[in-house]
Amino acid sequence: MPPGTDPVKASVARMYDAMLGGDHNFAIDREALAAFTAIDPQVRTLARANRAFLGRAVRFLVESGVRQFIDLGSGIPTQGNVHEVAQAASPGARVVYVDNDPVAVAHSASLLADNPDADIVDGDIRRPAEVLASPQVRKLIDFDQPVAVLMITILHFVSPEENPAAIVAAFRDALPDGGWLALTHATNEDRPDTADAVGKLYRSRATSPVTARSHDEILGLFSGFDLVKPGLVYVPLWRPDPGDQIPDNPSEYWVYAGVGRKGP
Numbered sequence: 001m002p003p004g005t006d007p008v009k010a011s012v013a014r015m016y017d018a019m020l021g022g023d024h025n026f027a028i029d030r031e032a033l034a035a036f037t038a039i040d041p042q043v044r045t046l047a048r049a050n051r052a053f054l055g056r057a058v059r060f061l062v063e064s065g066v067r068q069f070i071d072l073g074s075g076i077p078t079q080g081n082v083h084e085v086a087q088a089a090s091p092g093a094r095v096v097y098v099d100n101d102p103v104a105v106a107h108s109a110s111l112l113a114d115n116p117d118a119d120i121v122d123g124d125i126r127r128p129a130e131v132l133a134s135p136q137v138r139k140l141i142d143f144d145q146p147v148a149v150l151m152i153t154i155l156h157f158v159s160p161e162e163n164p165a166a167i168v169a170a171f172r173d174a175l176p177d178g179g180w181l182a183l184t185h186a187t188n189e190d191r192p193d194t195a196d197a198v199g200k201l202y203r204s205r206a207t208s209p210v211t212a213r214s215h216d217e218i219l220g221l222f223s224g225f226d227l228v229k230p231g232l233v234y235v236p237l238w239r240p241d242p243g244d245q246i247p248d249n250p251s252e253y254w255v256y257a258g259v260g261r262k263g264p
Contacts, residue, residue: 019047073154128170190251225260
């Protein structure tokens with residue numbers, strides 16, 4: 001284990017890696033995931049849908065003129081990383097990842113060692129000023145040009161007391177007009193019992209608790225941004241690719257997704 005790893009708690013980053021079928025997780029993470037799966041048997045399907053949204057959002061943002069990305073709570077590298085998607089669509093696109101999980105940071109640093117246009121910050125999104133002042137951000141991100149901030153399944157690990165809206169606002173205020181925010185967030189809107197059970201699981205067994213929020217609460221995080229169509233919707237419904245299977249009951253995917261553009 002890298003220094004700083006908690007050996008008695010499951011890591012949210014390593015659990016997500018396990019959900020996606022990755023190899024960079026420990027027995028304690030897989031045990032917590034098994035408990036999660038007992039609550040929601042399709043959790044792996046949900047994780048894959050969330051990852052697919054990330055790819056669609058990055059491609060949309062590149063098509064919209066974005067060449068710079070800050071991926072907050074980026075997790076452990078897996079298939080379809082932001083720099084891979086963005087640089088495939090636009091060579092030279094620049095990406096800064098941010099995470100505070102030791103395994104995620106170590107593997108990201110190894111993966112990006114030979115990529116001059118991507119780097120990893122060992123940082124906590126709860127301290128936006130430190131992230132924005134990091135050498136990696138100052139080197140790779142030009143805030144006079146369009147920048148997209150990605151908050152993919154990260155804000156539900158921020159408690160109400162830690163004020164997620166203020167965190168989003170701090171990054172929003174750093175963006176130029178025409179900057180972007182893409183996020184996904186667990187909701188208690190249509191499956192409150194599931195969200196409550198998962199919240200209890202993370203509080204007892206993982207390094208970070210989960211706070212699922214309503215549609216209106218998540219929508220409020222986009223303050224200062226204009227949502228693009230189709231708005232804030234369940235992850236499979238956000239601009240699906242041709243041939244994507246649309247579920248009969250999208251609320252089974254109890255994560256909302258949206259992308260917004262900062263206005264003048």
